[in-house]
Amino acid sequence: MSVLKVEELSKQFGGLIAVDNVSMHIESGELIGLIGPNGAGKTTLFNLLTGVYEPSAGDICFMVDEREKRLNGLKPFKITDCGIARTFQNIRLFSQMSVMENVLIAMHPHSGEGVFSSILRLPQFYRKEEKLREESLRLLDLFQLADKADQLAGSLAYGEQRCLEIVRALATKPKLLFLDEPAAGMNPKETNQLTQQISKIRSEFGISIILIEHDMSLVMEVCDRIYVLDYGKLIAEGEPEEIRTNPIVIKAYLGEEF
Numbered sequence: 001m002s003v004l005k006v007e008e009l010s011k012q013f014g015g016l017i018a019v020d021n022v023s024m025h026i027e028s029g030e031l032i033g034l035i036g037p038n039g040a041g042k043t044t045l046f047n048l049l050t051g052v053y054e055p056s057a058g059d060i061c062f063m064v065d066e067r068e069k070r071l072n073g074l075k076p077f078k079i080t081d082c083g084i085a086r087t088f089q090n091i092r093l094f095s096q097m098s099v100m101e102n103v104l105i106a107m108h109p110h111s112g113e114g115v116f117s118s119i120l121r122l123p124q125f126y127r128k129e130e131k132l133r134e135e136s137l138r139l140l141d142l143f144q145l146a147d148k149a150d151q152l153a154g155s156l157a158y159g160e161q162r163c164l165e166i167v168r169a170l171a172t173k174p175k176l177l178f179l180d181e182p183a184a185g186m187n188p189k190e191t192n193q194l195t196q197q198i199s200k201i202r203s204e205f206g207i208s209i210i211l212i213e214h215d216m217s218l219v220m221e222v223c224d225r226i227y228v229l230d231y232g233k234l235i236a237e238g239e240p241e242e243i244r245t246n247p248i249v250i251k252a253y254l255g256e257e258f
């Protein structure tokens, strides 16, 4: 069953067509790679799918409660409510807050706590908070960050900050997770660990994941299927082995490491 269907989607900036008539789908539990040379339109496509930009043309449909919901024109927070979460290329943490607080804030929409009980600090407020803390620690533990829960987020190593961003996205309980260059700036050891962690997230949470990534070893190892963009157009789609040997893809990447 497709959780996300994108039909003939385009985005134009003045005279530039950054995303050009792209159609794609993602099935429940699938892990999809979105690759392409620099400037191919990958981030613009993510921005369209997560409500940062409105499409110039086309449709985006997402399954919500077994019904197709059209996402065009919805604000990012509404799209998060539908069960879609994302990370960004540049790190967006609250660096002066603790690691745990960063996760708790992301969980807020699911806390279910009323203003009344929060202001009066009723017993249920403390019970709920304790439960959210336990849940945060469980998520942090997936990335070996549980013992750093009380540290300032800004004091974490770069690779750990990127992992904390993924934890924050998972804290919103998504059905579909977008990861924008999760391994950017990581050293080979961190990238290797991240590769294992992404596989683990998928199997443990049963969610669908779409990732943009320039690290081809990561993409080829974890993805079930890959879409390739070039100059805003989809030029190929297939399993990692098909993509690795596709002459059109190799041509698009000529001059870049592939």
Ligand SMILES: Nc1ncnc2c1ncn2[C@@H]1O[C@H](COP(=O)(O)OP(=O)(O)OP(=O)(O)O)[C@@H](O)[C@H]1O
Residues within 6 Å of the ligand: 013, 016, 018, 036, 037, 038, 039, 040, 041, 042, 043, 044, 045
């Ligand atoms: N807000 C914008 N206004 C005008 N042009 C834009 C805007 N955002 C992106 N572009 C242009 O759209 C094209 C696609 O950019 P995009 O960032 O989506 O590519 P990308 O595949 O994510 O590249 P990279 O791998 O380098 O991050 C580029 O030519 C870029 O300059």
